[in-house]
Amino acid sequence: MAIANIQVCETPLVLYTLRRADDALILGHRLSEWCGHAPMLEEDMALSNIALDLIGQARELYTYAAKAEGRDNDEDKLAYLRDVRQYRNLLLVEQPNGDFAQTMVRQFFYSAFADLYWRAMMSSPDTTLAAIAAKSEKESAYHLRHASEWIIRLGDGTDESRARAQGAIDHLWAFTGEMFAVDDGERALIHAGIAIDPGTLRGRWLTTLSGVVSEATLHLPQNDWMQQGGRAGRHSEHLGHLLSELQSMQRTFPGQTW
């Protein structure tokens, strides 16, 4: 008996929470792919640490989404039994690790946003989201510092590292716009004061980026075209492969306890 995908009743709050959970899980999973293969042991440790923080955030968010949904889903069903079209993460976080520069730029773009986002969410009247935000903000601040230091080292390091870092910035830039986009369901939560409007964070996000990037002797692209679709389940081709690996045990041995 194979278990098909679960159905999720995506109320605005459930969908909102799932999107953040998916961001954290997919990025955490990507970082965990480095474990044992990083450029130096210190980075095996650091990338695993960041991955663990993100997987921890994902677990809390999935658990809350399941509770808000009020059916019999749980963190594992939400993570392991939804297909690519049901995943709601940002396109940015599913992008492959590429080289170390690409991984660090992806992390830098995301963490610079997450740090501001979670800090703002700490004052949400939804006490669960506010509590998750308080924990996640501390973690994101460290993730941002770690990534910023690497952007500077790579940018102001050797010709090769500079070219790779700039290449990664140019490549990933188009995936950043989605972080600030809002759809109707989210707008309702923003109006209700439960969620914050991410658009209001963009200016500060750009200031953070510009400071680091200029210290790194790099530059941000002028190109304004932004790729979107992840929040609505229209992903890049990469996510399906990630999920087929992530979900392989639950799909092969359905309904068992591990």
Add this chain to the structure above:
Amino acid sequence: MYTQALNTAETDDRGLEDAGRAAQFQARIDAEERIEPNDWMPAAYRKTLTRQISQHAHSEIVGMLPEGNWITRAPTLRRKAALLAKVQDECGHGLYLYAAAETLGASREELVDAMLAGKAKYSSIFNYPTLTWADIGTIGWLVDGAAIMNQIPLCRCSYGPYARAMIRVCKEESFHQRQGYEIMLTLCRGSDEQKAMAQDALNRWWWPVLMMFGPPDATSQHSDTSTKWKIKRFSNDELRQKFVDATVPQAQYLGLTIPDPGMTQDADGHWRYSEIDWTEFKQVLAGNGPCNRDRMAARRKAHNEGAWVREAAAAYAAKRAQRQTAQAAE
């Protein structure tokens, strides 16, 4: 995770060194004093420990690969986080151990280079593949269990930095071992398919784990010197027997069968195992295990592909130092 299969000592060279200092050194060891990095020590003691500690470090790092193989496929989020944290711990052990080896005058770079060049060994157990999720449970239960048998006595090793590193490492390994056993327990209480998976993993890992304790005492070389220096406190066979005696009841509790039909319990309660196939051990040690080539290739790939990152970090640090010097001069 590592055991003493590789622990062999240099021949004692005290005859060539200052006899008075050597006698004083041995007297300190006999009095159970710790030898510290700045203390005088015989060259052979230094060389033996550098080799043993660095092999132990290499084992931790190569040991990340077979378990890392399941991080992206762990069956639940809780298991995924626990496995990732565990593999991260192994990396941490590798780091402490390289640092401990550096107190003897070697650099991490040269030790790693020797490993990547195939000149330094790591524990052979990591040359076996992890084929199913039950292998992750079995590695925790048996491989870490065997490592603990070896490492608990190393907490009293005569060389201070190694002994202290082992105290922390043992605490973490003991947690890993319980975690591994808990994975096995969950499988064994699960479906028939899960039980079969657990039994199959035990069948594949049992004999290689017994080999982790190294060749039988009758054929083992140099252990006298290591014993005299209190680096090694128990023989290979003694530790192997202790491990088997501790493990048999654990397997029984799980309802699993140890793949040794000839195993019997003697009048003293010891579980006597059948003859180990040392030909396999020698083959794996010689580079012909199922994963030797893959493990080395993975470590070399990480090292080579990371070279530009390490160069960038070094170049940036140099530029920064230069700027600070220039600023200070202004």
